[in-house]
Amino acid sequence: MLMIQCPCCGATAEEADFHCGGEAHIVRLAGDNDADADLGAYLFERANPKGLCFERWRHQYGCGKWFHLARDSRTMEIFGVYDIKAPAPPAEIVAEARRRIAARGLPEHSNN
Amino acid sequence: MSRYSIFSLARNAFAQHRNWQRAWRDPEPKAAYDVVIVGGGGHGLATAYYLAKNHGVSNVAVLEKGWIGGGNTGRNTTIIRSNYLRDESAALYELSRRLFETLSQELNFNIMFSPRGVLMLAQTEHEARGYQRTLHATRLNDAPTSWVDRKRVKELCPIVNDDRNARYPILGGLWQPRGGTARHDAVAWGYARAASELGVDIIQNCPVEGIDIEHGRVVGVRTGKGAIRCKKLGVVVAGHSTRLADMAGFRLPIESVALQAYVSEPIKPVMDIVIMANTVHGYMSQSDKGELVIGGGADSYLNYSQRGSWSAIEETTRALVETFPIISRLKMLRQWGGIVDMTGDRSPIIGKTPVGGVFVNCGWGTGGFKATPGSGHCFAATLSKGEPDDVAAPFSLERFSEGRMIDESAAAAVAH
Numbered sequence: 001m002l003m004i005q006c007p008c009c010g011a012t013a014e015e016a017d018f019h020c021g022g023e024a025h026i027v028r029l030a031g032d033n034d035a036d037a038d039l040g041a042y043l044f045e046r047a048n049p050k051g052l053c054f055e056r057w058r059h060q061y062g063c064g065k066w067f068h069l070a071r072d073s074r075t076m077e078i079f080g081v082y083d084i085k086a087p088a089p090p091a092e093i094v095a096e097a098r099r100r101i102a103a104r105g106l107p108e109h110s111n112n
Numbered sequence: 113m114s115r116y117s118i119f120s121l122a123r124n125a126f127a128q129h130r131n132w133q134r135a136w137r138d139p140e141p142k143a144a145y146d147v148v149i150v151g152g153g154g155h156g157l158a159t160a161y162y163l164a165k166n167h168g169v170s171n172v173a174v175l176e177k178g179w180i181g182g183g184n185t186g187r188n189t190t191i192i193r194s195n196y197l198r199d200e201s202a203a204l205y206e207l208s209r210r211l212f213e214t215l216s217q218e219l220n221f222n223i224m225f226s227p228r229g230v231l232m233l234a235q236t237e238h239e240a241r242g243y244q245r246t247l248h249a250t251r252l253n254d255a256p257t258s259w260v261d262r263k264r265v266k267e268l269c270p271i272v273n274d275d276r277n278a279r280y281p282i283l284g285g286l287w288q289p290r291g292g293t294a295r296h297d298a299v300a301w302g303y304a305r306a307a308s309e310l311g312v313d314i315i316q317n318c319p320v321e322g323i324d325i326e327h328g329r330v331v332g333v334r335t336g337k338g339a340i341r342c343k344k345l346g347v348v349v350a351g352h353s354t355r356l357a358d359m360a361g362f363r364l365p366i367e368s369v370a371l372q373a374y375v376s377e378p379i380k381p382v383m384d385i386v387i388m389a390n391t392v393h394g395y396m397s398q399s400d401k402g403e404l405v406i407g408g409g410a411d412s413y414l415n416y417s418q419r420g421s422w423s424a425i426e427e428t429t430r431a432l433v434e435t436f437p438i439i440s441r442l443k444m445l446r447q448w449g450g451i452v453d454m455t456g457d458r459s460p461i462i463g464k465t466p467v468g469g470v471f472v473n474c475g476w477g478t479g480g481f482k483a484t485p486g487s488g489h490c491f492a493a494t495l496s497k498g499e500p501d502d503v504a505a506p507f508s509l510e511r512f513s514e515g516r517m518i519d520e521s522a523a524a525a526v527a528h
Contacts, residue, residue: 001422016423020413022367040513044365044456048354050416073368073414111355112177112319 002071007081009063021056023047024068025088050074051109052097054089057081070097075104113309116220135301136308141315144341145173147495148333150320150356151348152176153185154296155473155480157303158488159346159495160312161219166489167496170311173342174304175335177319181300184350187418187450188481189373189395189407191386193230193291194255197246200506200518201459202253207503208486209255212294215485221302223294224400228385230291231260231268233435235280235391243286250288257288269383271436279434280391293386293397299484323359329468330360345470346495351416351451353474362466364474365512366453371410371478372420372428374447378402382438392431396439404439406432410452410478420449452477456512458521462491462504471495472509 002015029042047053053073058066068086070079070093079097082090101108114120114133124132147163149156152174164170174180192212194205216223234240243259250257261284266274274282304314315337322334323345332341347356351368378401388395393409408428411420425447433440455461455475460483462473473491476483486503493501500508506518 014423015413015421016426023414036513036515040365040515041363044512045363046354046365046367047363048367048414050352050355050368053414055413073416076415076417076419111352111359112321 002076002078004057004069004078005081006059006062006065007067007083008059008065011059011062013062017059017061019058019060021058021066024054024056049109050111051107052079052101056084070094072097072101072106074106074110113305116222135305136314139313139315141173141175141313141318141335141337141340144332145313146171146342147344147346148172148340148342149174149346149348150333151183151350152180152300152304152314152316153183153348153350154181154300154303154484155476155487155491156346156348157300157307157314158484159348159473159491160314160488161303161307161310162488162492163496164307164310164312167492169496172307172311173313173315173340174307175318175320175333175340176314176316177336179316180304180314181297184450184452184480185296185300185484187373187448188296189397189405190293190296190481191230191291191388191395191397192225192294192482193288193386194482195230195232195246195250195257195286195288195291196255196520197249198459198518198520199249199253201520202250202255204486204490204503204507205483206253206255207489208483209290211485211489213290215294215299215302219302219306221298221305223298223302225292225294227290227292228397229268229287229289230386230388231265232286233265233272233387233389233391234283234285235389237283239391240283243284247286255288257286260285260287268385269387271382271438272387273435273437291386296481299481303488320356320359323356323470325360325467330470343469344495344498346473346491347470348473348491350453350474350476350480353453353472357465357472360465360467360470364461364472364509365455366461366475367414368416368451368453369410369413370415370418370420370449371407371452372424372447372449373405373407374425374444375399375403375405376439376442377445379404379442387435389431389435392435394428394431394435396432396436403445404442410454416451418449418451452480454478456521457517457519459518460487460507461509462487462507463494463500463509465509
């Protein structure tokens with residue numbers, strides 16, 4: 001069970017109050033004359049990392065706003081939340097995530 | 113290897129069971145194989161078995177990072193059915209269900225196939241119409257199901273709540289009498305034993321750490337037990353499919369999430385069929401030990417931890433208590449989670465990849481167990497020929513860029 005603090009309204013609640021919108025920072029295609037392979041990749045292919053991941057979440061049964069969340073998909077540890085408009089994860093959140101993952105003796109991403 | 117029979121059982125009983133042979137060999141890996149299969153679950157082992165049996169390819173290794181059948185093969189609710197809407201799915205799952213019918217005899221291993229019948233409850237008008245549509249599709253696809261009304265549902269399973277004033281009243285159901293369950297571990301063990309006897313090397317505790325590619329073609333894998341060369345590589349690793357794809361340098365349209373199941377304390381027989389209540393997200397059957405085996409919907413976010421959310425358990429329990437009021441005071445004995453590989457259209461991916469000689473069999477999501485024999489059957493054909501067979505062909509990776517979805521996500525709602 002994830003306990004998530006919404007950066008928009010400040011409320012802390014169980015994951016059931018939130019909705020996960022999947023992988024963050026996927027760059028939108030130009031929208032015209034995209035190759036089929038590019039469109040398929042954009043719509044369906046995902047990094048699906050085992051370790052540090054960045055996701056979009058929505059405070060569905062709260063303020064209703066979207067935000068970004070940094071998490072470890074192995075340990076479920078949450079490293080921080082940040083603005084939905086951020087085009088990439090903020091450096092301080094990445095640094096904090098790396099520090100806490102290293103403290104557990106884990107690599108940033110693993111395959112097995 | 114000695115055959116299992118009533119006579120071997122008697123002979124070993126008189127010898128105080130001291131002379132049983134091990135069921136499969138435990139070899140060290142050779143330097144090279146024709147085919148290496150990564151993943152020693154039911155699908156991987158079935159693939160190895162059919163490669164040796166149907167295609168004469170027995171220079172095969174199955175590499176398993178843990179123990180065989182220790183992943184999703186041992187973590188599901190063992191339901192077998194083929195009442196799918198799409199023609200491509202019906203062909204695959206019905207092939208599988210038919211293979212299950214005689215699998216114990218074929219493998220000389222009792223997989224305890226129990227065609228007790230699977231009933232999918234219709235609890236909204238929309239769902240009832242959806243199942244009528246599936247009913248006609250299954251008849252055309254020679255995987256017959258029938259529509260049963262509310263009275264017949266109560267006869268088939270007296271413990272369901274047939275109150276017309278329930279939040280989701282039972283309007284009827286889609287009944288597949290030759291669906292049912294099987295012993296999931298036995299499916300893995302049976303395939304392992306039969307494959308081993310045909311010359312397949314099953315190598316446990318052997319994680320794959322890298323894939324060697326030369327000139328766009330696989331030449332081998334690096335493992336915890338050293339490098340192994342291979343001509344073809346079959347990746348059958350469910351939740352970790354994207355991790356293996358990463359090693360080989362391509363991407364897959366897959367997200368890995370946790371799916372949980374749990375069993376109650378054992379009670380006297382209360383239901384002798386499998387019931388799926390898809391509107392309220394829950395399914396249940398009773399095991400031979402008397403435990404109620406319960407499954408629900410998958411968690412909604414990326415997870416590799418093999419542990420799911422409490423909220424998913426709460427949601428499933430709430431739904432099933434409403435549907436089966438007598439379970440409200442049962443204690444739950446065990447709970448577990450598996451990491452399932454979800455595709456966008458909730459159909460599997462079977463076939464070639466951008467890397468020469470690398471083939472994938474993945475994306476089974478929440479419904480892979482029922483497909484074990486059919487999956488192995490068509491993936492073995494694909495591996496041996498280097499091209500997908502008729503059953504596997506529609507499930508190619510290219511369908512995601514061609515827009516040729518096999519959309520079972522809308523058709524089957526939540527539970528697979």
